[in-house]
Amino acid sequence: MPELPEVETVRAGLAPALTNAKVTGVDVLDARSLKRHPGGVEDFKQTLIGAKILGVVRRGKFLWLPIEVKGTTQKLALVGHLGMSGQMLLRSPGASEDKLTRVVIHAKCADGEKVEFRFIDQRIFGSLAIDELIETSDGKPGGFSAGVGLGQYWQNMIPRQAAHITRDPLDEDFDEPAVLAKFKKKNSGIKRVLLDQQTLSGIGNIYADEALWQAKLHYDQPAASISKAKASELLAAVKDILAKAVAQGGTSFDEQYKNVNGESGYFAVSLNAYGMTGLPCKRCGHPIKRENWMNRGSHLCPKCQRRRG
DNA sequence: ATGGACACCTGTGGGC
DNA sequence: TGCCCACAGGTGTCCA
Numbered sequence: 001m002p003e004l005p006e007v008e009t010v011r012a013g014l015a016p017a018l019t020n021a022k023v024t025g026v027d028v029l030d031a032r033s034l035k036r037h038p039g040g041v042e043d044f045k046q047t048l049i050g051a052k053i054l055g056v057v058r059r060g061k062f063l064w065l066p067i068e069v070k071g072t073t074q075k076l077a078l079v080g081h082l083g084m085s086g087q088m089l090l091r092s093p094g095a096s097e098d099k100l101t102r103v104v105i106h107a108k109c110a111d112g113e114k115v116e117f118r119f120i121d122q123r124i125f126g127s128l129a130i131d132e133l134i135e136t137s138d139g140k141p142g143g144f145s146a147g148v149g150l151g152q153y154w155q156n157m158i159p160r161q162a163a164h165i166t167r168d169p170l171d172e173d174f175d176e177p178a179v180l181a182k183f184k185k186k187n188s189g190i191k192r193v194l195l196d197q198q199t200l201s202g203i204g205n206i207y208a209d210e211a212l213w214q215a216k217l218h219y220d221q222p223a224a225s226i227s228k229a230k231a232s233e234l235l236a237a238v239k240d241i242l243a244k245a246v247a248q249g250g251t252s253f254d255e256q257y258k259n260v261n262g263e264s265g266y267f268a269v270s271l272n273a274y275g276m277t278g279l280p281c282k283r284c285g286h287p288i289k290r291e292n293w294m295n296r297g298s299h300l301c302p303k304c305q306r307r308r309g
Numbered sequence: 310a311t312g313g314a315c316a317c318c319t320g321t322g323g324g325c
Numbered sequence: 326t327g328c329c330c331a332c333a334g335g336t337g338t339c340c341a
Contacts, residue, residue, distance in 0.1 A: 002334055032318085061335075084335055085319080100319085123318045125335060188311060197336080204334050250334090254321085257334065274334090295314075297332080 002082040004168055004202030005245035005267065006257050007061050010088050012146065013260030015056040017090050017115055018065065018107065019148055023051045024114075025106035033102035033121055036079070036161060037129035047130050048078065048105065054154060059143030059171065060201025062162040063088075066133060066154035075133040079159045083125030089118045090260045098262075103128055122256070133157035140173045168202035169239045170246070176235060183223040183231050190226060191219035191298065194238070203238065206251055206274045209299045211238045213273035218307035219298045225309050244270065273299040 002010070026045045028034060037044050051067040057077075058064075064077040080088065089098060093106070093114050103119040119128055133154055136142050142158035149155050167174045179200050186193050193199055194208045203211070212219055214237035215230065226234070250257060250265030253275065258264060272281075276288040281301035290297045 006334065035317085081335080083318095084333065086335095121318095122320060123333085123335095125317065186310090192312080195335090206334055253334085256320095294312090296335095 002061065002086065002250070002257055003204035003207050004061060004170065004242050005207070005248075006250035006265065007058055007063060007082060007202075008144070008170075008246050009250045009259050009265060010082070011056050011058040011063055011144070013090065014063075014065075014088060014117070015146065015148060017109055017260075018053045018117065019055050020110035021053045021107040021115070023048050023053065023067075023105055023107050025049060027104040027106075028102075029104070030102040030124070032124045033119060033127055034129065036081075036127040037131075039130070044128075044130060047076070051076075053078070053107070054152065055145050055149040057143040057145040057149070057154075059158065059162060060165045060168045060197055061204070062143075062159075062165055064131075064133075064143075064159050064162065066149070066152075066157070067130075075154065075157065076130055077133050077154070077159050079127075079129050079131045079161060080119070081126050083121065083123065083127070085122040085256050086126030087118075087120040087256075087258050088260060089120060089258070089262055091116045091118055129161065131159040131161050134160050134163060137163075138173070144171060165197050165201045166199065168242075169200060169235065170202070170242055174200075176232075179235065180228060180231050183226060184228075186223040188223060189220040190217055190223045190234070192294070193223040200238075202242065205296060205298075206271070207238070207241055207245070209274040210241050210272060212305060213299075213301060214241065216304050218305045219293060219300060221307050221309075273301065275299065 026048050028041045031041050051069045054066040063080045066077045100120050100122050101118050102121050105117040136156050141155050182199050191208050194203050215234040245267040248267040251267040252264035277290040286303035289302050290299050
């Protein structure tokens with residue numbers, strides 16, 4: 001479910017409470033949520049209990065919390081991905097339980113308050129894991145942390161399991177010319193390219209459909225066939241939409257996406273294509289259509305977004 | 310390289 | 326009420 005704006009909303013919510021917090025306990029209610037942690041449940045618990053959380057960083061849809069673990073020289077992070085249905089909630093100890101909670105991390109905040117970090121995940125496509133941090137290939141910051149961690153050893157590092165993810169369009173070091181050059185080399189349809197986290201990251205099905213609507217491009221238009229000017233327009237639309245969605249706290253349709261306090265985001269009211277099947281296009285009035293595409297759905301205005309060439 | 314199918318999962322809503 | 330099917334904000338792998 002969650003794409004960059006939703007993950008960023010979660011990151012921004014976790015950071016004030018968890019930066020410099022200490023882990024006091026871990027409950028693993030469903031081991032399947034640790035499938036990307038190679039060491040198994042006991043190793044996960046033992047490593048985490050007593051660890052100090054140093055910050056909260058995001059690249060694309062990946063989140064990680066660098067941790068300081070006594071008795072090891074390894075540089076580690078707690079890595080989280082929300083998959084299709086993950087949530088990270090901050091609750092007071094003893095607050096009523098949240099359905100589908102898979103993992104609970106008990107922590108003591110820097111100010112002495114106690115907090116429960118609850119990982120909720122209906123479909124269990126998301127995961128938590130402890131992973132090693134490695135240097136970024138370009139020597140630049142691994143991801144976005146809103147200035148927390150500047151000058152610390154982990155600033156220019158990234159978890160091994162997220163290292164293949166390229167920078168997202170809201171990253172200070174996003175390399176737009178490089179992304180445009182990649183477009184020129186790809187004969188795949190542009191939507192497939194937008195969703196490829198190794199070309200640019202953070203975009204999922206909602207924001208891909210929205211950006212393509214904004215730029216009046218058909219999802220199957222070969223990326224290489226798009227003019228540089230049009231491709232730049234598309235990237236500008238991507239950035240604009242992602243930034244606006246972050247400002248609105250992301251997109252919520254139902255119970256599947258909530259911020260750390262369990263509240264919905266408000267970008268859904270700004271959607272022009274995604275989920276608008278049958279409603280008139282806000283530009284030309286033609287009904288928005290949903291088409292089956294890659295085992296999921298694509299929403300577009302068949303009149304404004306014609307495939308060309 | 311590229312496109313397609315499918316695996317990983319559970320829950321909800323619509324149609325009958 | 327119940328049953329069955331379609332569908333859901335993601336990622337990764339395998340195969341033609």
